[in-house]
Amino acid sequence: MDSMILTFSAGLLAGAMNALAGGGSFVTLPAMIAAGVPPVQANASSTVALFPGGLASAWAYRDGLQAVGGVPLRPMLATTLCGGLAGALLLLRTSPAAFTFVLPWLLLLASIALAFGRRLGAALRARWQVGAPAVLVLQFALGAYGGYFGGAVGIMMMAMWGLIDKRDLKELNAPRTLLVSAANAVAVAAFAVAHAVHWPVTLAMLGGAVIGGYAGARAGRRAPAHVIRGFTLLITFCITLIFFLKAYLGGIHA
Numbered sequence: 001m002d003s004m005i006l007t008f009s010a011g012l013l014a015g016a017m018n019a020l021a022g023g024g025s026f027v028t029l030p031a032m033i034a035a036g037v038p039p040v041q042a043n044a045s046s047t048v049a050l051f052p053g054g055l056a057s058a059w060a061y062r063d064g065l066q067a068v069g070g071v072p073l074r075p076m077l078a079t080t081l082c083g084g085l086a087g088a089l090l091l092l093r094t095s096p097a098a099f100t101f102v103l104p105w106l107l108l109l110a111s112i113a114l115a116f117g118r119r120l121g122a123a124l125r126a127r128w129q130v131g132a133p134a135v136l137v138l139q140f141a142l143g144a145y146g147g148y149f150g151g152a153v154g155i156m157m158m159a160m161w162g163l164i165d166k167r168d169l170k171e172l173n174a175p176r177t178l179l180v181s182a183a184n185a186v187a188v189a190a191f192a193v194a195h196a197v198h199w200p201v202t203l204a205m206l207g208g209a210v211i212g213g214y215a216g217a218r219a220g221r222r223a224p225a226h227v228i229r230g231f232t233l234l235i236t237f238c239i240t241l242i243f244f245l246k247a248y249l250g251g252i253h254a
Contacts (some may be wrong), residue, residue, distance in 0.1 A: 003035035006194070006234050007049075007201040011208025015053055016216030017235070018209075020228045023114055024050055025151045026107065026236045027118075028205060030243075037198045038201040039099045040091060044191040045198050047150060049205035053213045064174030070163030071132045073175060077182055079136045082138045082145020084183030088190035091148045104247050107240040110151030114236055135164055146183030147190075 010031030014024030027048055032042035064247050067073055091099075146153040154176050161172055191197050 004204045006035055007031050007205040008208040011049060011205035011209075011210075012212035012215075014050060014205075015209035015212025015214075015221070017212075017232055018050065018053060019213045019216030020219070020232065022152060022155060023110075023236050024209070025149075025230045026110070026239045031205070032198070032201065035201050037201065038176045039096050039103065040094055041196050041198055043091065043099070043103075043149065044088075044187075045194040045202040046205070047184055048188050048191060048197050049202050051181075051188050051208055052206060053209050054177065054181045054184055056213075058177040058253075060174060061174035061177050064171070065178060066175065067166055068161050068172065068175050069135070071135050071164065073178075075136060076080075076139055076175070076179060080143035080146075080179045080182045081186050083140040083145075084147035084186040085190060086140075087144035087147025087149075087183070088187035089147075090144070091187075092190065100247055104240065106149045106245040107236075107243055108165060110149075111236045111240050112173055113152035115154045115233055135160070143179075143183045147178060147187040148183065150180075150187075155184065170217050 007028075010027050014027040017023035017027065017142065028046040028049055029042055032046050033039060037045060064072060068076060094102075139157075141151055142157055145156070156174050157179060158172055161176075165172065
């Protein structure tokens with residue numbers, strides 16, 4: 001029962017964070033591990049728990065779907081699906097010890113993306129221009145990252161798209177939510193088929209995430225943006241530091 005309360009509460013917080021600024025997986029993954037789920041299965045279960053909220057966002061943004069920087073959405077979608085499947089299969093073949101070693105670095109990468117991703121696209125665009133083939137290669141890599149881990153993958157997509165598209169970031173929210181959901185969808189299917197999901201705690205977390213996402217969206221209309229962003233970054237960097245300390249000083253046990 002304690003594990004159900006823990007994962008439901010983590011889902012509440014993660015759903016609110018995703019609705020406000022992103023970074024929900026920084027809460028759900030440690031909660032799954034704390035509930036006794038092995039690291040690889042914890043990551044898979046966390047992805048499943050957060051998937052419905054992302055899917056709902058993709059549906060809400062459906063009217064804004066359009067090409068990204070002249071690259072049609074269909075090849076972007078197909079490439080992301082292939083990448084997401086590749087990443088999910090790679091995760092399923094990763095040993096608990098290897099995932100424990102790489103997890104802090106994945107968290108650090110996602111933390112940096114959350115902190116600086118919004119500025120990265122404009123800075124890169126001032127120095128480089130890339131064509132459609134390169135964009136699709138990068139999109140495959142991001143899809144694979146999304147299927148394998150997924151933290152802050154949406155922000156990474158926006159930063160990469162900044163190389164080819166000068167539109168305001170808000171106008172790219174529709175394709176971003178669709179493609180992130182696509183990578184997660186194929187990963188969720190792979191995890192379910194492989195029986196890598198711990199369903200009782202996952203369903204508890206999923207329920208919390210749905211409620212937290214709704215509450216977070218309402219609170220976001222009133223809370224100052226800088227407070228939300230500061231709170232999110234504080235959580236992400238603290239959790240990243242804890243995982244580094246446990247992995248390299250104390251050890252995380254599967």
